[in-house]
Amino acid sequence: MPTVLSRKMGDNSFIITAELAPPHGSDMSTFLRMAAFVAAHVDAINITDNQGANMRMTPLTAAALLVREGIEPIMQLTCRDRNRLALQSDLLGAAAMGINNLLALTGDDIGCGDHRQGRAVFDLDSVLLLRTIQALNAGRDMNGKALAGHTSFFTGAAAAPEVEPFAATRPKLAKKSAAGARFFQTQAIFDPQRLAGFCSTVQPLNVKVIAGVLVLKSAKMADFINRNIPGLKIPAAVVERLASAADPAAEGVRIATELALQCRELCDGVHLMAMGRDEVVPEIVAALK
């Protein structure tokens, strides 16, 4: 059965996604409460996979519980913590649990997180993971052996519209598309003009662009992200705007809303990264309706 996400993308609807991290523990109550709250406002919820290399519950279980609640997840899967056997067996497990949207990622370096002494795997990379999913969808494992039941994943990948040098990332974006990526969920964007440039560059790939919009809380948080989170770079002007605001948290929502509104004119959807402030999602979504 096609996912809501794939159907809406097929209709060229404007997509709104949010993201939640599974709990650091076995208690699902807060996670499920937040998921139910956010789900009422968005098309699907990304479930992160040991985000920033910080250990949490497997996204497979967290996403499966959302399916049971009638909420549509986009399960994120990284290559950092699993070899090719574990990736494929988790993918088959996800399919069996009714998880059908997947975001295939390389994964942040293990040195960013809370288990720095661990061994990172990277047996596959994001392109090879996408190819593997393509094979599973066609009823074969990555070595070509027939499966008892194929998967039906609707698959996306990451992209970084504002990264420099962007040209160096283009061949990989093309490979992701060729390997079955149907949508890009991007890193946080801050410059709509560059997003527009990105969209026209990837337009021939025929991949939907869901732009990442970060909801900041304060200049301090922005500084922290700039120093510690790979691939996220908040421009000085935005940090300054937060620093000089009377109510920085509200200003963060305003910045995110302005960006989301501009995205609506430029690309196929927005991915709201509320950084734990999921209560602001409805306000931003309301502005988009």
Place this chain on the structure above:
Amino acid sequence: MIVSTQKPLDQILAALEGAARVFIIGCAKCATVCKAGGEEEVFRMQDELTAAGKEVTGTIVIDETCHMLRTGRDLRSRKEQVEEADFLLVLSCGAGIQSVAEACNQKVVAGTDSKFLGNIRRFGQFEQRCSLCGDCRLNDTGGICPVTVCPKGLLNGPCGGMEDGNCEVDRTNRCAWVTIYERLEQQGRVENLHRTTASRDFTHKRHPHHLKLEK
């Protein structure tokens, strides 16, 4: 060459706990170049062990401790000093330490940690460029190894952590894939990057490796 570093003295002394007499072995090749176990370091170690109350029965710097037969022969030439010792302290790479361990029945203490196969930038400055993956891909990547130079060993392009051409893991390093892109672009070979590279075949990394050349 194999880059190794000497273990801190307190760790070496802890490993030599209970030993009164020690014989010290260095290596004239890699361990000399990276100053972990050349003549100079062997003499300094002799002084340090003596200061710590140990008797050093003798020292030797073997020309390639990884050479098993030569190591055995050289140790036999110093048989008395070797046998007098409670421990043999070896200041070479892990390969050399094991040549020593195999060459005699004495207890062996490793005085170094072997780090990587290193290129020499200049005196005392080493860089890892090859990780001996057994399945060389340099022909496709402009002579820059993504398996080694990219900390994640990615085969198909940069990860999302690249910023201003620098690596997510260490911002002072250039991203391997940006370097590869720039090199191939300069050579008019960017089309190389549009081919998806297949997953690595880790059967090449199954160890222990052996190689016996045909006669």
